[in-house]
Every structure is written in structure tokens, then in C-alpha cells.
Amino acid sequence: MSRKTSTGTEDLGGLVQRLVAAAEPLEGKMSGAGKQMFDSFKANVDSIAADLNAGLAAINQGQSGMDAAFRTGDTEMADTARKNTAAADFDGAKFGKR
Template identity: 75%
Template structure:
């Protein structure tokens, strides 16, 4: 995984969150012409959806926001681990006896 993979994913998730909320509202707007033509359970379901569109959008946005937070946390953990691993390798490399592993004539 590249150093910027999670960072880019977080940015795309944030953009996707905005797009998703907008798509839900576009769905309601697109269905407006059908509103007067529905009856019964279909009308009730649409009316319930329409009256809850702001709550639905807010819940989707909140969920996607939490996903972006998780991705950001993973990015931080990845970079911290990468740095710590490099520091440990350099530290251990300095104390290693590489001459002891050489094969050859004495």
C-alpha cells in the first residue's frame, strides 16, 4: 500500500458523502411528478420517505463521516508504524555484527 493511499481514500470518502446526500435529495425531486399519481401503500411509503429525507441524508452523511474518521485514523497509524519500523531498523542495524556472518578463507 502506498504512503498516500489512505489519505486519498479519506478525501474520496468525504467527496462521496457530499455526493450521496445530494443524490438522495435528487431522488425525491425526480419523483415529484409521480407524487399525485400514487395511491395506497406506495403513496404512504413515498410520503414517509419524503418527510424523512433530511433525516436519511443526515444519517448517511454521519455514517460516511465516521468512515472517513476511521480511514484518517488508519492513515495516522500506518504512518506512525512506518516511521517506528524505520527507526527501529536503523537502531538495530547500528548494533548488528555483520562481520560475524561473512564466509571466507581465514
């Protein structure tokens, strides 16, 4: 999942920039509030793309941390189970003649 998010981090900012480029042929056909909003979006596209990329990068970092914690927990659980199994007296639970 972290690898997919890492790729998504790079792709999302690029997609926002491609959206502006794809909409450029419509620029001359817009007017009023729609044109003002598009112009504002276009003027801030680099900042918007950077913010999106930074947000996804932070999510990716969190996913990496969770993955490390799960792996550590899994290893510790297995080690504890082995230790407790080695110390257990399974013969004491047997019924019958010895």
C-alpha cells in the first residue's frame, strides 16, 4: 500500500497540472465568475499540486510507520510464543499411567 501511495503522490500533483493544461483551450470561452475561479486555480496550480503531494507523502510516511509497527509486533509475538512454549510443561497435562 505504501508503494501505491508513493506513486499516487507523484501522480496527483501531475494530474492537477495536466488538468489546467487540458482546460487551456476553453480559456477564451469562459467569462465572469467561472473565468475568475479558473484563473485563480491556474495561478495557484503549482502550490495546489505541491500541497496535495505533501499531504500524500505524509500519509505514505504514516503507512510506513504502521507497517514497521505491525512487523515488529508480529516478530515479538512469535518470539514470546516460542519462549512460552519452550518453558511449558506439556507432560504435566497428560493423564494416565506413566
